[in-house]
Amino acid sequence: MTKRKRRPPAPSRGRTGAALAEMGLDDRQQRVLVWSVTAGGVLAIALVLTLVIKAIGGAPPQPEQASADVSGKGLPASYQYWPSVKELAPIDERKADSAPLTVQEVFGARTLTAGKVTLRRLAGRLDQSCAGAVWGADLVDALAAAGCDQAVRGLYGSSDGTYLAQYTLFNLVDVAAAETLAKSLASLYRGAWVQPLETQKAKFGGYSEAEAYVLGHYLGVVWIGRADGAEPGEKDDFIMLGLAVRDAEKALYRRVVKVAGVPSEPVRPGPDDTAQPSEEPPTDPGASAPASAAPGTSAAPSASIEP
Numbered sequence: 693m694t695k696r697k698r699r700p701p702a703p704s705r706g707r708t709g710a711a712l713a714e715m716g717l718d719d720r721q722q723r724v725l726v727w728s729v730t731a732g733g734v735l736a737i738a739l740v741l742t743l744v745i746k747a748i749g750g751a752p753p754q755p756e757q758a759s760a761d762v763s764g765k766g767l768p769a770s771y772q773y774w775p776s777v778k779e780l781a782p783i784d785e786r787k788a789d790s791a792p793l794t795v796q797e798v799f800g801a802r803t804l805t806a807g808k809v810t811l812r813r814l815a816g817r818l819d820q821s822c823a824g825a826v827w828g829a830d831l832v833d834a835l836a837a838a839g840c841d842q843a844v845r846g847l848y849g850s851s852d853g854t855y856l857a858q859y860t861l862f863n864l865v866d867v868a869a870a871e872t873l874a875k876s877l878a879s880l881y882r883g884a885w886v887q888p889l890e891t892q893k894a895k896f897g898g899y900s901e902a903e904a905y906v907l908g909h910y911l912g913v914v915w916i917g918r919a920d921g922a923e924p925g926e927k928d929d930f931i932m933l934g935l936a937v938r939d940a941e942k943a944l945y946r947r948v949v950k951v952a953g954v955p956s957e958p959v960r961p962g963p964d965d966t967a968q969p970s971e972e973p974p975t976d977p978g979a980s981a982p983a984s985a986a987p988g989t990s991a992a993p994s995a996s997i998e999p
Contacts, residue, residue, distance in 0.1 A: 766827075766888055768902035768915060771881045773874035776867050776906040780944070782951040783908035784867040789947055792842060793863055794818065798943045799846035806935035811848035811857055815889045818844045822862060828884020831877075838873045838911075839865030847889035848937055853919055855928075856894050857937035860886045860913040870911045874904045877913075886913055897921040901930060907944050914938060 776784070783789040799816040819825045822835040825843035835843075842863035849856055864870045881902065888896045898921020905912045916933050924930050 766896060767883075767885050768881060768900045768917075771878060771902045771904070773878065773904040774906065775871060775874075776908055780867075780908040780948060782948050783910075783944065786839075786863065786865050786909045789909065789951055791947075793844050793861065793943075795844055795846075798844050798861055798940050799859075801939065804848060804936045804939040806939065807929070807932040809855070809929065809932040809936045810851045811855075811933075811936050812851060813846065814849050814891050814894055815847045816845065817889055818842065824887075825860065826884065826886050828880065831880050831884035834873055834876045834880060835862065838862070838869035845886070845889050846937075846940060847891070847894065849894050849919065850933075853893075855933050856896060856900075856917055856919050857933055858886070858889060858896075858915045859937045859940045860915070861907075861940070862911045862913070864909050864911060866909045867906060870906045870909055873911050874906050877904055886915060888915075894919060899923045903934060905938070905941075907941060908948075910944060912938070912941060 795816040795818045799813060802813050804811045804813075817825075820842060822840035822843045823832045825845060826832060826835065840862050843860060844863075845858060845860045847856070847858045862870075862873070864873065885902075890896070896915070896917055898917070900915060900917030900921075902916075903914045905914070914934050914937055916930055916937065918924065918928065
């Protein structure tokens with residue numbers, strides 16, 4: 693079988709001010725974030741989607757792609773991972789960022805957009821037992837070793853129903869544990885993976901792709917594909933599809949601001965750094981039935997959110 697060529701690195705997005713405004717940060721929060729991740733008041737900070745890694749160094753070495761035999765079994769056909777960036781150092785350890793995640797915090801936005809791709813939220817779920825958010829004993833063990841105490845998932849679909857994108861955020865003990873888990877998934881994904889959030893209108897099947905991003909003590913896993921399960925063609929922009937669902941990561945950058953504190957001499961934002969009104973989040977998600985855990989484990993309470 694002919695191997696699919698790797699997709700080129702995605703370009704960086706927009707200007708600093710526009711990116712911070714899209715994260716929902718007001719002027720004061722933007723100044724705090726700029727101060728907390730730069731030296732000497734430099735405004736050229738890394739953007740929220742950490743695309744600077746791709747732009748500078750390209751992808752880290754990856755193993756061979758999985759066989760096409762995984763199609764239809766809830767497994768991606770390819771997987772890549774990316775290390776954390778220094779701008780996220782304030783949340784490298786969970787003890788410095790101890791507030792638990794919520795579905796509303798991460799997936800409160802009803803729509804996510806990148807370029808011409810617009811995604812609409814289909815479902816969201818928080819599991820206090822990480823074992824309930826994945827399948828495969830080896831992955832359950834790897835999450836336990838990483839100190840995982842939360843897994844929050846969000847499922848989005850494109851406005852025209854062509855694409856699906858699921859984002860899973862694992863809350864781990866520290867950045868070293870997140871790096872180790874990201875590397876482990878390079879082999880584990882062939883026989884263990886994240887449980888899909890499926891609806892009557894959308895479910896994964898056939899061809900899909902996955903990437904993982906170390907984000908301080910968190911690991912974000914992106915899973916994307918066409919709704920019909922077909923492999924992407926020339927007109928299918930999987931790069932923008934992945935960027936769109938990664939807008940959920942703005943919740944972590946707000947946490948960086950909270951942990952870093954307020955500077956004594958904040959940097960004045962430039963003319964392009966004016967914040968725009970952010971979308972109102974939905975109401976707090978209610979409790980749902982506990983997720984099914986792996987054999988020998990007990991499921992903890994979970995929360996979910998609907999469109």
